[in-house]
Amino acid sequence: xxLKQFLKKVFLLNLFWRKKHFKLGIxxxxxxxxTSLANYISKxxxxxxxxxxxxxxxxxxxxxxxxxxxxxxxxxxxxxNLVDTPGISTKVDFEEFTxxxxxxxxxxxxxxxxxxxxxxxxxxxxxxxVVLAVMDSTKDPYNQVNITILGNLEARxxxxxxxxxxxxxxxxxxxxxxxxxxxxxxxxLSAKKGDGFNKLYDALFDASREVK
Amino acid sequence: MAKKLSIDFIPIEHxxxxxxxxxxxxxxxxxxxxxxxxxxxxxxxxEEAVLIKxxxxxxNKSFPGIEICSLSTIDLNKDNRLITRIRESIIxxxxxxxxxxxxxxxAKIVKKIxxxxxxxxxxxx
Numbered sequence: 001x002x003l004k005q006f007l008k009k010v011f012l013l014n015l016f017w018r019k020k021h022f023k024l025g026i027x028x029x030x031x032x033x034x035t036s037l038a039n040y041i042s043k044x045x046x047x048x049x050x051x052x053x054x055x056x057x058x059x060x061x062x063x064x065x066x067x068x069x070x071x072x073x074x075x076x077x078x079x080x081n082l083v084d085t086p087g088i089s090t091k092v093d094f095e096e097f098t099x100x101x102x103x104x105x106x107x108x109x110x111x112x113x114x115x116x117x118x119x120x121x122x123x124x125x126x127x128x129x130v131v132l133a134v135m136d137s138t139k140d141p142y143n144q145v146n147i148t149i150l151g152n153l154e155a156r157x158x159x160x161x162x163x164x165x166x167x168x169x170x171x172x173x174x175x176x177x178x179x180x181x182x183x184x185x186x187x188x189l190s191a192k193k194g195d196g197f198n199k200l201y202d203a204l205f206d207a208s209r210e211v212k
Numbered sequence: 213m214a215k216k217l218s219i220d221f222i223p224i225e226h227x228x229x230x231x232x233x234x235x236x237x238x239x240x241x242x243x244x245x246x247x248x249x250x251x252x253x254x255x256x257x258x259e260e261a262v263l264i265k266x267x268x269x270x271x272n273k274s275f276p277g278i279e280i281c282s283l284s285t286i287d288l289n290k291d292n293r294l295i296t297r298i299r300e301s302i303i304x305x306x307x308x309x310x311x312x313x314x315x316x317x318x319a320k321i322v323k324k325i326x327x328x329x330x331x332x333x334x335x336x337x
Contacts, residue, residue: 090264091277091319108273115268122261142327144280148264151257 019211023127024080024204027153028134029145030057030087033165036191037134038066038084044197045069050084056100058114060086063124073201078208085124086117088145125152130159130207132200137164137188138171142180150181159210161203164188167196217321217336218246224253232259236266243318244275248334254282254312263316275318281325281332284312 026034039049050066052059066082092114097107125131131153135141141164153160161184164177168190178186187203189196220242227235236259242249255263260280267278315325315332326333 088264089277090267090280092268092271093276093319094273095276111271115271118268119265122265125261144260144282144325144327147282148257148260152261155257 019129019208020077021079022081022129022208022211023083025083025085025124025128025131026134027085027121027125027131027149028087028163029136029143030089031055032087032134032136033191034087034134035060035084037132037163037165037189038064038082040191040194040197041071042066042069042082045071050082056097056102056110057089058087058092058097058110058117060084061110061113061117062086063117063120071201071204073205076205078204080204083124083128085121086114088118088121088149090145092118122152125156125158128153128158129211130161130204132161132163133184134163134165135177137166137174137177138169140180141177146181150184157212159207160184161200161207162186163200165191168193217248219248219250221250221252224251227251227253232262235259236263239263239316240266240270240278243278243316244270246318246321248315248317248322251314251316253314254284254310255280255314256310275320277319278316279319279322279325279334280314280316281327282312282314283327283332284310 026038028034035051035053038051039053042048042050046066046069048066051064063086064084069080069082071078071080092111094104094107094111097110098104102110133146133149133153135146150160162177162181164172164174164186166172167174167188172188174186174188185203185206187196187200189200227238230238239249263278263280271277313332315334317325317334321336322334323337324335326335
């Protein structure tokens with residue numbers, strides 16, 4: 001624990017101190033809605049989106065950065081550099097892309113780029129101040145990729161907010177996400193419909209007090 | 213003709229004297245040989261991240277990646293008492309690993325490895 005962290009704990013400075021500028025990473029497996037989430041936040045506060053979304057896995061294959069996204073709430077401001085990352089997975093099979101109608105040559109290129117993107121996303125973990133760990137709330141959240149991401153963030157002492165996305169779908173189960181990761185703050189939202197973002201922004205302001 | 217399925221059990225004690233890179237390379241080599249690996253220890257997050265990075269560097273047409281699952285013998289989410297944490301830390305220090313089990317298989321053969329509360333299920337293609 002650094003001196004600043006120690007003093008913050010001893011003197012309860014967490015109640016008053018918060019970092020107003022930080023780097024916010026968006027992490028998760030492919031197709032959980034990371035770019036939809038990044039787009040919504042970016043569009044709401046800067047008027048511009050960050051990337052394209054697709055049903056084909058690994059649409060985001062490069063780390064994308066949006067600087068100076070200023071979030072305002074109840075007269076308070078947070079300036080974040082928003083980092084959208086490629087979906088992390090343990091396998092990339094080009095044949096999977098062809099099932100979505102992608103031509104074989106393009107599928108192979110996509111697979112090559114996706115593997116590089118995953119390596120890049122893992123490398124960027126060290127640079128993050130706060131991370132949104134995005135999960136698909138319609139699926140079992142207790143998978144190895146989610147556990148690996150959360151474990152690496154915990155090892156680096158990086159504050160995490162778990163985002164249970166796709167709450168607009170009937171099969172969404174936020175309770176399942178909460179019971180899988182009871183030690184984390186879990187925010188349910190729909191990046192597609194724009195529901196639940198106020199709670200996410202509240203959680204970001206809370207997390208800004210934990211930034212090193 | 214039915215495909216052969218090969219499973220290697222690697223005691224963690226055999227990996228304790230290797231570096232992280234050596235350990236990961238050994239695992240990937242065996243996985244590329246179409247073997248399913250069982251290790252009587254959990255991987256820590258750093259090891260998992262390095263394993264994913266190395267897997268990505270090795271991906272090609274015949275090797276689309278891995279399926280992996282680790283299960284702890286004790287769920288610290290449910291039993292978070294100080295005494296349990298201390299006991300686990302001592303055991304981990306003595307055994308050189310984290311108590312649990314890790315199953316890794318080639319994605320070409322293994323469709324899914326699912327974590328259940330008290331066991332791991334492996335489904336082949």
